[in-house]
């Protein structure tokens with residue numbers, strides 16, 4: 001077997017595999033449940049000489065994923081747009097994966113029950129990983145309520161290229177904003193399983209960035225974006 005072939009074999013209820021692009025000789029990764037197993041056999045990783053380093057050099061930035069999580073109405077999309085604009089003005093290429101928008105296409109077959117949300121996050125994580133591999137700063141903005149699902153996405157990325165941003169806004173603020181009227185419907189029992197009302201949200205335990213109110217005041221979109229940009233700058237993502 002060549003060093004570029006994925007080595008996949010079953011091991012009780014988990015698989016072990018050696019798989020590019022994080023490939024290191026002898027590196028073995030334990031993965032999660034059977035649900036993540038591929039149904040396809042006889043598949044091989046196809047490599048190309050032109051890789052992420054060359055694309056990053058071209059763009060003078062480092063590909064990564066900025067993953068924004070929080071309740072509906074917490075300001076995820078607002079931050080994503082503001083961040084993307086700020087990066088654009090600095091000549092940095094980003095792309096937003098917004099939960100609401102993805103549910104109009106790629107994830108249109110998914111609802112809001114737990115396994116659908118998990119699949120929604122898994123697919124988005126895979127797409128985000130591709131964008132990061134393309135050299136872009138991928139901004140994913142989804143409620144992503146379950147810690148384990150977010151951690152699974154983090155584990156998909158090499159090094160520490162997953163930057164988790166927690167929109168730590170009180171439910172009362174999100175509910176008062178209610179731009180789509182969904183909290184009102186959820187309180188009236190017209191939407192079942194609404195995050196924060198009758199469906200859980202698990203806050204991150206170790207996120208890279210937390211956005212929260214300061215003395216009861218929410219930072220402006222510009223300030224929120226500035227916090228993320230400063231982080232990216234400090235960690236060297238905005239140069240190559």
Ligand SMILES: Nc1ncnc2c1ncn2[C@@H]1O[C@H](COP(=O)(O)OS(=O)(=O)O)[C@@H](OP(=O)(O)O)[C@H]1O
Pocket residue numbers: 071072073076077098099100103112116117118120121141142143144145180182191192193194195199
């Ligand atoms: N039951 C329920 N719970 C939460 N949210 C709901 C629900 N039904 C519809 N919506 C709308 O869907 C948007 C969230 O989609 P996501 O893909 O980000 O959700 S998740 O990550 O899979 O939990 C969310 O958008 P945001 O308000 O931007 O978060 C809502 O507009």
Ligand SMILES: Nc1ncnc2c1ncn2[C@@H]1O[C@H](COP(=O)(O)OP(=O)(O)O)[C@@H](O)[C@H]1O
Pocket residue numbers: 070071072073074075076077078079177179218219220221224
């Ligand atoms: N920093 C902020 N300051 C004031 N209003 C905000 C801020 N962030 C978001 N909003 C407002 O709150 C509402 C919800 O924001 P949105 O970005 O759509 O949240 P989410 O994507 O998490 O559902 C919108 O009406 C938006 O204009």
